[in-house]
Amino acid sequence: MALRGLSNIGARLLRDTPRRGILHKPPQTGCLQCQVEAKRHLLTDDVVKLQDFQQKKLIVAHQVSGAKDDYFENVNQKLQKNELILKDELKLLLHLCQSAHDMATAKSAIHRYHEENRNVAFGEFKFGPLFMRLCYELGLEDMAEVTVTDKTLKGFFSDSTSFNIAIDMLFMKECYDGALKVVAEMRNQGVPFNKDTYTLACATCYKLNTPQTYKVCLSLLEQGQLKGHMIPRHAYCFAATLAVKQDDLEKAQKFYSQILNAESKLCLNINVWILAMVGSIKDAVAVLNRCILPDSPAFIKRLEFSEEVLGALVSQSAEGMWLRQVERAVSRLQRAGQVTPQTLDSMLCYTPKGKRRTPAILEDRRSSRRTLRPLRSTLLSE
Numbered sequence: 001m002a003l004r005g006l007s008n009i010g011a012r013l014l015r016d017t018p019r020r021g022i023l024h025k026p027p028q029t030g031c032l033q034c035q036v037e038a039k040r041h042l043l044t045d046d047v048v049k050l051q052d053f054q055q056k057k058l059i060v061a062h063q064v065s066g067a068k069d070d071y072f073e074n075v076n077q078k079l080q081k082n083e084l085i086l087k088d089e090l091k092l093l094l095h096l097c098q099s100a101h102d103m104a105t106a107k108s109a110i111h112r113y114h115e116e117n118r119n120v121a122f123g124e125f126k127f128g129p130l131f132m133r134l135c136y137e138l139g140l141e142d143m144a145e146v147t148v149t150d151k152t153l154k155g156f157f158s159d160s161t162s163f164n165i166a167i168d169m170l171f172m173k174e175c176y177d178g179a180l181k182v183v184a185e186m187r188n189q190g191v192p193f194n195k196d197t198y199t200l201a202c203a204t205c206y207k208l209n210t211p212q213t214y215k216v217c218l219s220l221l222e223q224g225q226l227k228g229h230m231i232p233r234h235a236y237c238f239a240a241t242l243a244v245k246q247d248d249l250e251k252a253q254k255f256y257s258q259i260l261n262a263e264s265k266l267c268l269n270i271n272v273w274i275l276a277m278v279g280s281i282k283d284a285v286a287v288l289n290r291c292i293l294p295d296s297p298a299f300i301k302r303l304e305f306s307e308e309v310l311g312a313l314v315s316q317s318a319e320g321m322w323l324r325q326v327e328r329a330v331s332r333l334q335r336a337g338q339v340t341p342q343t344l345d346s347m348l349c350y351t352p353k354g355k356r357r358t359p360a361i362l363e364d365r366r367s368s369r370r371t372l373r374p375l376r377s378t379l380l381s382e
Contacts, residue, residue: 013273013308013309013311013312013344016245040172040349040350040351041168041169041171041172041351042168042171042196042199042200042203042234042349042350042351042352043164043165043168043196043200043351043352044351044352044353047161047164047165047196048133048136048165048168049129049133050133050136050137053130053133053137054137056095057095057096060092060095060096061095061096064092064096068096068098071092071093071096072093072096072102072105075089075093075105075109076105079105079108079109079112082112084112084116085109085112085113085116087113087117087125089109090106090109090110090113090127091125091127091130093105093106093109094106094127094130094131094134095130097134097138099138100138100140100143103134103135103138103140103143106131106134107143107147110127110131110147110153110156111152111153113127114152114153114155114156118155126158126159126162127156128148128156128157128158128159128161128162129159129161129162129165131147131162132144132148132157132161132162132165132166132169133165135147135165135166135169136165136169139173141166141169141170141173141175141178142178144165144166144169144170145166145170145175145178145181145182148162148163148166148182148185149181149182149185154189155189157189157191158189158191159191160186160191160192160193160194160196160197163182163183163185163186163191163197164194164196164197164200166182167179167182167183167197167200167201167204168200170182171200171203171204171207174207176204176207176208177208179200179204180201180204180205180208180213180216183197183200183201183204183216183220193220193224193229194229195229195230195231195232195235196232198220198221198224198229198231198232198235199232199234199235199238201216201217201220201235202217202220202221202235202236202238202239202242203234203235203238203348203349205217205238205239205242206238206239206241206242206245206348209242209245209246211246213242214242214243214246214248217238217239217242218239218251221235221239221255231258233259233260233261233262233264233267234352236255236256236258236259237259237266237267237270237348238348239255240252240253240255240256240270240274241270241273241344241348243255244273244274244277249274249277249278252274252277253274253278256270256271256274265303265304265347266347266348266350268287268291268303268305269305269306269309269344269347270344271284271287272284272287272288272305272309272310272313273309273312273313273344275287275313276309276312276313276316276317277312277316279316281313281316281317281320281322281325281326282322282325284313284326285322285325285326285329288305288329288330288333289329289332291303291305291333291338292329292332292333292336292338293336293338294332294335294336302336302337302338303338304338304339304340304342305333305338305339305340306339306340306341306342306343306344306347307339307340307341308343308344309344310330310333310339313326313330314326314327314330
């Protein structure tokens, strides 16, 4: 009965995957049609730095003299008179924003500042990540997309972090068309892609899952490899899964072969799925048998396989010579507690862990937590 249920689950996964010689209608795109499972961001906290940014905002709000509304009114008057917006004024303004109304003023100030500072020296303070973290905090993904793709602001968002945060925000809100638009604008402006960009771009193409976005994914990875860029494992996982969905099994195997360390739960599930789709049932069974740990202690981490993936394997091996071996391996996995209802999509769309933070008690304190002033040398030596 359990294996029959797995087969039904796998059949759904197979129905979502195009087959050769069958014409399928491309899935609709856009925010409303996207799957609910993907409401997770793909950037680590080390990149978004939302908590650090919010702490800095609290410090600035505590230190600033006068009311916030008065400061915003002063900035609005300067904008109406077309006066200069100085760097420190804009920095303070962004740290005081608390609403969408405040952000409208900040956006106007950014335009005015950029008009006078298009040719700033290299190494100047970058406002782009600051503005994007504000949009992230306030849930203003539409403003983030419109601002980062604004032609009149070309050069203001000159760093990959600004674009990556915008793409990640749009991905989390399931606005995949907007996310892909930001990727294209980043490419058009010549902003260099980093490893996070490749992951976000491949994830966006995977979610849209059309022949056009598949070509975009292939092009981005090919160019990245030619330039010698580091393509992360997560990006290859998205690309391999998309290739299977686009019925390009040869490319899926090629992408999977690029993964250096493929012993994670996600990689093994993708591997079993690809092997099932190409008909290598014997190899898929070998992977399952290698991972079965029926008598291991509870503290030993056990690799889990998705019911969806196992169901696809059962469906692909139906009425074949390897069906009995597949059923035996799946049954052993179930008894060992190594079968999970988690879908392959949810395994792909996970939030990666960032670098571990040093516990506060071990940090080398150089400023007072109360006054924020530097500590005396006698205190530092204690």
